[in-house]
Amino acid sequence: MMTEFINFFNENLQMIYIVVLMIFVGVEVIGHVPAVLHTPLMSGANALSGVVIIGAILVMLDTEPENILALALGFVAIVLGILNVVGGFVVTDRMLEMFKKRK
Amino acid sequence: MGAAISFIYLIAAITYIVGLKMLGNPKSARKGNLIAAGGMGIAILGTIFLYDKKVDTTIHILIWTAIILGSIAGWMVAKKVEMTKMPELVSMFNGMGGASAALIGIIEFQIHTNSLNNTIVIIAGVIIGSISLSGSLVAWAKLNGNMKSIIRLPKYNLINNLVVLSVLAVGFYIIWSGSSNPAFMYLLFLLALIYGVLFVIPIGGADMPVVISLLNSLTGIAAAFTGFLFDNMVMLAGGILVGSAGLILTFAMCDAMNRPLSNVIFGAFGQPDADLTQGSSKSEGTIKKTTPSDAAIMMNYANRVIIVPGYGLAVAQAQHVIHELELLLESKGVEVKYAIHPVAGRMPGHMNVLLAETNVDYDKLIEMDDINPLFQNTDAVLVVGANDVVNPAAHNDPASPIYGMPILEVEKAKSIIINKRSMNPGYAGIQNELFYNQKTSMLFGDAKDVLTKLVHELKNM
Numbered sequence A: 001m002m003t004e005f006i007n008f009f010n011e012n013l014q015m016i017y018i019v020v021l022m023i024f025v026g027v028e029v030i031g032h033v034p035a036v037l038h039t040p041l042m043s044g045a046n047a048l049s050g051v052v053i054i055g056a057i058l059v060m061l062d063t064e065p066e067n068i069l070a071l072a073l074g075f076v077a078i079v080l081g082i083l084n085v086v087g088g089f090v091v092t093d094r095m096l097e098m099f100k101k102r103k
Numbered sequence B: 001m002g003a004a005i006s007f008i009y010l011i012a013a014i015t016y017i018v019g020l021k022m023l024g025n026p027k028s029a030r031k032g033n034l035i036a037a038g039g040m041g042i043a044i045l046g047t048i049f050l051y052d053k054k055v056d057t058t059i060h061i062l063i064w065t066a067i068i069l070g071s072i073a074g075w076m077v078a079k080k081v082e083m084t085k086m087p088e089l090v091s092m093f094n095g096m097g098g099a100s101a102a103l104i105g106i107i108e109f110q111i112h113t114n115s116l117n118n119t120i121v122i123i124a125g126v127i128i129g130s131i132s133l134s135g136s137l138v139a140w141a142k143l144n145g146n147m148k149s150i151i152r153l154p155k156y157n158l159i160n161n162l163v164v165l166s167v168l169a170v171g172f173y174i175i176w177s178g179s180s181n182p183a184f185m186y187l188l189f190l191l192a193l194i195y196g197v198l199f200v201i202p203i204g205g206a207d208m209p210v211v212i213s214l215l216n217s218l219t220g221i222a223a224a225f226t227g228f229l230f231d232n233m234v235m236l237a238g239g240i241l242v243g244s245a246g247l248i249l250t251f252a253m254c255d256a257m258n259r260p261l262s263n264v265i266f267g268a269f270g271q272p273d274a275d276l277t278q279g280s281s282k283s284e285g286t287i288k289k290t291t292p293s294d295a296a297i298m299m300n301y302a303n304r305v306i307i308v309p310g311y312g313l314a315v316a317q318a319q320h321v322i323h324e325l326e327l328l329l330e331s332k333g334v335e336v337k338y339a340i341h342p343v344a345g346r347m348p349g350h351m352n353v354l355l356a357e358t359n360v361d362y363d364k365l366i367e368m369d370d371i372n373p374l375f376q377n378t379d380a381v382l383v384v385g386a387n388d389v390v391n392p393a394a395h396n397d398p399a400s401p402i403y404g405m406p407i408l409e410v411e412k413a414k415s416i417i418i419n420k421r422s423m424n425p426g427y428a429g430i431q432n433e434l435f436y437n438q439k440t441s442m443l444f445g446d447a448k449d450v451l452t453k454l455v456h457e458l459k460n461m
Helices: A002-011 A013-030 A035-062 A068-101 B003-023 B029-049 B057-080 B083-111 B116-143 B156-177 B182-200 B205-229 B233-256 B261-266 B273-277 B292-300 B311-315 B319-331 B350-356 B368-377 B447-459
Strands: B304-309 B335-340 B365-367 B380-384 B415-420 B440-444
Touching (some): A002 A013, A035 A068, A035 B003, A035 B029, A035 B083, A035 B205, A035 B233, A035 B350, A068 B057, A068 B350, B003 B029, B029 B057, B057 B083, B083 B116, B083 B182, B083 B205, B083 B311, B116 B156, B116 B182, B116 B205, B205 B233, B205 B261, B233 B261, B292 B380, B292 B415, B292 B440, B292 B447, B304 B319, B304 B350, B304 B368, B311 B319, B311 B350, B311 B447, B319 B335, B319 B447, B335 B350, B365 B368, B415 B447
Parallel strands (some): B304 B335, B304 B380, B380 B415
């Protein structure tokens, strides 16, 4: 068990670093944001979580053309993922557009 | 993976960080959103065009069809939605992202289960993605009123624990047995969906923004697991960034309501139903009704009027009329300000967005901490469609579910006019003793109708 853990750690060291550093970046980026911006910020972060679309595309690219079930599921995954991305960014932009107008 | 695509992913990851940082500042927010969107765009295009293996044309056609369909749908919905409906829209979009993550896990389970690590990552992605999907859909249904605000199931704790145990049991069984039977993955998907429903169902409608933020964070983590599976740095970095930022945002929102997160999530568990009829001891008494013309006179002769807008104002689409009322009062020499509670509306900052839509002067929107000292020198307060954010029970009733939440101290003003549609308790389902205050006059009716009448009366004065 211990050796497995050490192997896992060594093999994925780069990724583990990214995870740890990104946690701190996320905390740092959000700290001290005025409450007024919580809604657009949440909406923007929501659009970013649509990054999973890249996984959906990779799945499709990697699937054999005969595997119809996987293709069908992948198709749905892309539609849903891109909905999250495009809808998320557009609605965030609409919210922020209103903040700008009142200057 | 080629160097070109790695480089594009690096740029994309940087745009996510910079974009999110810029979203935190009113001046740069809009640009920040566009930068992050641009980064997402190049990452998607790069993934498709720089893929280094030979891919069948049919698959390319399928990918593009899916992207175009989803983009058009997302664009249209986001452009058309009314600003009042935004919170549920964000929730729905988030659910879509979760669904996408769960589906990827299900497909991958049937293709790659070559290593233990992959299996664990797939299982985690499916569980988290599914919880995010069904949880977001429940939050969506609660926000748009299709589902009751608070639902209590009999034997809730028992059912909940059983579902959690079954999710874990199936997950461990797949890992243990090394089985690649897709039936297990569908079972896991189904159980995690049920858990997501159970997770959100007992939480009150007023706490949905916090729940959505938390689920958003979960979708980010699900995306990160998918990134781990594919050795894909941009998904890993972006996912963890959203996961961490979403969690901090969740805490910030709880902070604005002065409630710990555990209270929001577990507060509804095991409480007797009595809290649905809160504060009955204090809220007995008589209420005083008033008419638009009396209220108009009261405001006309005031030196300062503070308007407290709530979600009811937005539902009635009365943002424009209230701006008209404000301008009219100002032209008569009355000082008018808006008191903005951080959680007024259905999301923190929602009310600012709604009023900004009508070109209300930014300087007139005063945040809670700055406006509270002004109430005692204010002649009239007009509360439109707000309830919980002005409920004195938050200060003086330790038994109240909102006890400890900072509120707008309108009861210090010389007179209070409250516009509500009826005497029904507010969104959080709590009685409000402010309505029975001697200084309070109730102005019943739809916010838009009542405000239009007020404007009409004031014009004739």
